[in-house]
Amino acid sequence: MRRFAFSAYLLLATFAVHAQTGTLKNGEVLRGRFVQERFLVGFSKPVVSEGSFALLPGFGLIWQAESPFPVMTVITGNGLVQSVDGSETARLTASRLPFLPRLYDMLSGALTGNLLALENEFSVTSAADGRFMRLRLEPKRADAASALAIVSLDIFIDRFVERVEILKPGGDRDRLIFKNQILHKGEPTNAELRALGAAK
Amino acid sequence: MRRIAAICWLAVVVLNVCYAGISIIRGLPLQTNILSLLPSEEQDHVVQQAKDLVTRELMQRIVLLVSHEDPAQARSAAALIQDGLISKGFLLSVVDVPSMERIKELGSVYFPYRSGLLSDGDREVLQQGRGDDIVRRSLSQVYGFSGTVDGRLIARDPFLLFPAFLNSLPVPMSKLRLDDGFLSTHEDGKTNILLTGILSDDSASLTFQRKLIPQLDQMIASVPDVSVLRLGAIFFAYSSANLALSETAVLSFVSLGASFLLLILAFRSARPLFLAMLAIGVGMTCALSLCLVWFGEIHVAAQLFGASLIGVAVDYALIYFGQAFCLHHNVDQRLRRVFPGLLLGMLTTVIGYATLALSPFPGLHQVALFSCVGLIASFLTVVLWFPYFDRLQFLSLPVRMRRIATSLWQFWSHTRFSSARFFVFVGFIVLCISGYARIFTDDDIRNQQSLNAGLLLQQSEIVRIAGFSQSNQFFIVQGDNTESVMRLEERLADRLAVEVNSGRLVNFVSPSRFVPSAERQEQNRQLVYSQLLKERLQAYKEQIGLDAVILDERSDYLGLERVLGVGAFGFMPKLVLFNSSAGVGHIVVLEGVRDPRSLRMLANDIPGIRFVDPTADYSSLFAVYRQRALVLIFVSAGLMFPALAWRYGWGGGLRVTLPPVLALVLTPACMALLGQPFTFFSAMALVLVLSMGVDYAVFCAEDSGSEDPAVLISVALAMLTALLSFGMLAMSVTAAVKSFGLTMAIGLPLAYLLAPIGGKAGIVSRRVERG
Numbered sequence: 001m002r003r004f005a006f007s008a009y010l011l012l013a014t015f016a017v018h019a020q021t022g023t024l025k026n027g028e029v030l031r032g033r034f035v036q037e038r039f040l041v042g043f044s045k046p047v048v049s050e051g052s053f054a055l056l057p058g059f060g061l062i063w064q065a066e067s068p069f070p071v072m073t074v075i076t077g078n079g080l081v082q083s084v085d086g087s088e089t090a091r092l093t094a095s096r097l098p099f100l101p102r103l104y105d106m107l108s109g110a111l112t113g114n115l116l117a118l119e120n121e122f123s124v125t126s127a128a129d130g131r132f133m134r135l136r137l138e139p140k141r142a143d144a145a146s147a148l149a150i151v152s153l154d155i156f157i158d159r160f161v162e163r164v165e166i167l168k169p170g171g172d173r174d175r176l177i178f179k180n181q182i183l184h185k186g187e188p189t190n191a192e193l194r195a196l197g198a199a200k
Numbered sequence: 201m202r203r204i205a206a207i208c209w210l211a212v213v214v215l216n217v218c219y220a221g222i223s224i225i226r227g228l229p230l231q232t233n234i235l236s237l238l239p240s241e242e243q244d245h246v247v248q249q250a251k252d253l254v255t256r257e258l259m260q261r262i263v264l265l266v267s268h269e270d271p272a273q274a275r276s277a278a279a280l281i282q283d284g285l286i287s288k289g290f291l292l293s294v295v296d297v298p299s300m301e302r303i304k305e306l307g308s309v310y311f312p313y314r315s316g317l318l319s320d321g322d323r324e325v326l327q328q329g330r331g332d333d334i335v336r337r338s339l340s341q342v343y344g345f346s347g348t349v350d351g352r353l354i355a356r357d358p359f360l361l362f363p364a365f366l367n368s369l370p371v372p373m374s375k376l377r378l379d380d381g382f383l384s385t386h387e388d389g390k391t392n393i394l395l396t397g398i399l400s401d402d403s404a405s406l407t408f409q410r411k412l413i414p415q416l417d418q419m420i421a422s423v424p425d426v427s428v429l430r431l432g433a434i435f436f437a438y439s440s441a442n443l444a445l446s447e448t449a450v451l452s453f454v455s456l457g458a459s460f461l462l463l464i465l466a467f468r469s470a471r472p473l474f475l476a477m478l479a480i481g482v483g484m485t486c487a488l489s490l491c492l493v494w495f496g497e498i499h500v501a502a503q504l505f506g507a508s509l510i511g512v513a514v515d516y517a518l519i520y521f522g523q524a525f526c527l528h529h530n531v532d533q534r535l536r537r538v539f540p541g542l543l544l545g546m547l548t549t550v551i552g553y554a555t556l557a558l559s560p561f562p563g564l565h566q567v568a569l570f571s572c573v574g575l576i577a578s579f580l581t582v583v584l585w586f587p588y589f590d591r592l593q594f595l596s597l598p599v600r601m602r603r604i605a606t607s608l609w610q611f612w613s614h615t616r617f618s619s620a621r622f623f624v625f626v627g628f629i630v631l632c633i634s635g636y637a638r639i640f641t642d643d644d645i646r647n648q649q650s651l652n653a654g655l656l657l658q659q660s661e662i663v664r665i666a667g668f669s670q671s672n673q674f675f676i677v678q679g680d681n682t683e684s685v686m687r688l689e690e691r692l693a694d695r696l697a698v699e700v701n702s703g704r705l706v707n708f709v710s711p712s713r714f715v716p717s718a719e720r721q722e723q724n725r726q727l728v729y730s731q732l733l734k735e736r737l738q739a740y741k742e743q744i745g746l747d748a749v750i751l752d753e754r755s756d757y758l759g760l761e762r763v764l765g766v767g768a769f770g771f772m773p774k775l776v777l778f779n780s781s782a783g784v785g786h787i788v789v790l791e792g793v794r795d796p797r798s799l800r801m802l803a804n805d806i807p808g809i810r811f812v813d814p815t816a817d818y819s820s821l822f823a824v825y826r827q828r829a830l831v832l833i834f835v836s837a838g839l840m841f842p843a844l845a846w847r848y849g850w851g852g853g854l855r856v857t858l859p860p861v862l863a864l865v866l867t868p869a870c871m872a873l874l875g876q877p878f879t880f881f882s883a884m885a886l887v888l889v890l891s892m893g894v895d896y897a898v899f900c901a902e903d904s905g906s907e908d909p910a911v912l913i914s915v916a917l918a919m920l921t922a923l924l925s926f927g928m929l930a931m932s933v934t935a936a937v938k939s940f941g942l943t944m945a946i947g948l949p950l951a952y953l954l955a956p957i958g959g960k961a962g963i964v965s966r967r968v969e970r971g
Contacts, residue, residue: 040351063345073345089337
């Protein structure tokens with residue numbers, strides 16, 4: 001459960017950073033590709049997956065891993081649903097996930113460029129890093145760090161968020177690389193709406 | 201001698217006035233709990249203990265739902281209210297919010313035993329040989345969005361069965377989540393925060409209600425724009441108590457007002473009015489005082505019914521002063537003339553009220569004592585004090601009233617009305633046949649009370665928003681030891697799962713859902729080994745690049761007491777009813793019961809498991825006691841008859857008994873024709889119709905056949921005052937009280953109209969005396 005809260009923080013951070021470069025509004029959809037590398041303690045090699053994502057303000061996030069294992073993760077204010085080939089494999093409701101819904105509420109603030117909510121939970125520092133602006137987020141309170149299972153979160157921004165690196169207490173690291181990000185105007189596609197609907 | 205008795209009675213009254221006065225100044229210990237009116241006649245003490253536990257748990261809990269568009273404002277308002285309630289000592293504890301430390305501790309207790317802990321879903325999948333489904337779920341979590349698990353966990357629980365088990369724990373209030381220390385949910389742009397707590401004092405105590413609820417209202421008013429919904433027995437009890445008290449006030453006012461008006465109109469003097477007030481006041485004060493001495497408290501329902509006593513107590517004054525209409529009786533002769541009738545009337549009425557004490561309902565015991573003491577005190581006041589204050593001279597009856605009264609006497613005695621009487625009796629038979637063909641009963645306890653509609657609406661909103669749906673039905677599981685009880689629970693759980701899937705039940709919470717029996721833990725270990733570790737682990741490890749796994753290799757099993765010891769969930773210890781050398785009993789709590797009958801049947805063939813439905817049980821009790829109340833009527837008549845037979849002889853006794861018995865038979869038929877159900881409370885009212893009806897017949901019998909219209913006028917005044925007070929009960933919004941009042945409103949006039957039938961008994965009596 002803690003891990004999921006962490007994921008939500010990541011999601012929020014991502015949105016928040018979008019807000020730094022240009023506010024994502026209702027009626028807009030950010031779509032793109034990702035490469036996710038997980039460096040897990042006890043694993044001989046990183047767990048790598050690739051796929052596409054769609055971020056829909058007011059609706060949620062659709063995270064479709066395509067290889068090596070196709071799995072769709074949909075996150076909404078109600079919780080998280082994972083499915084493989086249309087069959088649900090996991091459902092974590094908001095009631096089981098401390099912090100996520102609150103973070104999801106904070107999402108709207110982040111989308112409108114309001115980082116205050118984030119700054120309540122994290123100390124945020126920024127620095128130039130090559131062509132990127134790098135934001136480092138660290139939980140302010142030790143108990144929050146423990147609850148969220150996160151040590152630090154680095155976000156690398158160009159026009160959009162280009163890379164996110166997360167360090168976890170047990171030594172695990174995640175790296176997310178975003179590519180081909182395009183901000184679309186218009187409503188979500190039917191497939192996206194179906195995916196979000198299944199998560200309700 | 202009479203003077204000494206009057207002085208002694210004065211001393212007794214002064215003592216009672218002092219005691220009642222001090223009690224009122226200190227604050228009357230009023231009881232409002234409707235359940236305290238009900239019997240606790242459960243034969244099985246285990247079931248009774250469980251009922252008491254669950255009832256107490258539900259009665260003492262309050263739930264508040266604090267809502268605002270701004271989450272921060274909602275949280276700060278919730279904190280203010282919660283802190284206020286705790287700091288003022290209204291709450292013993294805040295429940296259902298486990299701290300992060302407790303959750304961590306719970307995880308550390310569970311984790312070493314993880315191989316034996318499976319969610320019901322995973323267990324079923326593995327039993328069906330669908331290990332690949334578990335593998336696919338694990339892969340989806342490893343490759344899914346940013347991973348919901350870490351490397352250390354995967355190494356120790358490669359198929360991620362432990363998080364699935366934790367996720368399946370049946371935590372109540374399914375829609376809520378822990379957010380910044382509060383149970384919260386978001387809906388329609390609002391943040392809703394649920395506060396739950398256990399009250400520090402009896403929720404049925406009106407004194408406590410009067411302290412808590414205004415303070416709570418004040419706290420809520422101090423956070424404007426924040427909406428607060430409330431749920432809890434204390435709120436319903438407070439509302440019902442206020443309703444009962446205001447009804448009592450209206451009843452008393454109308455009853456007293458109407459009685460006084462009647463007295464002034466009838467006697468054209470204030471003296472009888474003041475003396476009647478004296479008799480009533482002494483009766484009420486002594487009744488209150490003795491009730492407080494005997495019971496230590498008084499129930500508002502006893503007060504409500506007791507208020508009707510005014511109408512009966514005034515009868516003695518009316519019968520006494522009714523003698524002023526008789527030409528032949530001066531002031532000195534009045535008491536001698538009415539004493540036998542008053543004494544016999546008082547005795548029979550007291551017998552009628554005392555019969556209420558034979559009922560199993562504790563609240564009615566108070567009504568019985570209150571009424572009997574009140575009646576005896578009013579009677580003593582009339583016979584011991586009235587002669588000293590009575591200055592009333594002869595009063596002539598208005599001609600029209602005299603004519604009506606004379607006609608009623610003659611209707612039941614003269615031969616020229618024989619045919620009319622025949623047709624009246626035929627009419628009675630037709631009325632009985634058509635009425636009893638339509639009669640129906642209603643014993644459902646939920647229909648007998650009137651719950652505040654606003655609070656009911658708030659309750660349904662809280663249930664909808666929070667997913668809070670605990671039912672008061674539950675199962676009791678009993679066995680020799682914890683292991684055998686847990687096994688039984690698991691058998692029951694398999695069946696309850698079917699009910700949940702079919703929508704007849706929302707959820708259920710039992711100890712074995714938090715800690716499986718040792719037998720099931722072993723079965724789970726075998727399943728995990730055969731379906732996952734043995735056949736699929738190697739390929740899975742290679743696919744995700746996992747080097748090595750560290751499996752749980754414990755040989756012992758997790759015990760329930762270990763998890764209870766953590767104290768993460770406040771409700772868990774209450775699921776263990778008892779655990780001693782004599783045996784173990786657990787409770788399985790149910791949420792959202794939609795079909796209690798199927799649940800009752802479901803437990804029938806598993807020895808050691810019982811379904812308990814307190815509401816249905818109370819309704820069944822009402823049915824049983826409705827029948828017993830009818831028996832009480834015969835008992836009551838049987839107890840009165842010797843006194844009547846002693847005075848009027850066997851035949852005369854029967855003649856005096858006939859009018860009230862006819863009223864008893866006709867009243868339920870009339871109610872049925874009016875479309876009203878016959879309830880336990882109707883039956884209890886019939887007991888009073890009998891005793892008061894006997895009173896009327898006795899007063900007529902004491903006329904000794906002279907057919908004095910003054911007697912019937914006096915009895916009419918008595919009946920009218922009783923009708924005004926009991927008839928007012930028919931206006932109550934509480935169905936039980938209304939049913940009681942309506943029965944009286946029909947039965948009393950019938951008893952009066954038929955009372956002259958008893959007149960001839962007096963002739964027999966005089967013949968006996970002369971003979």
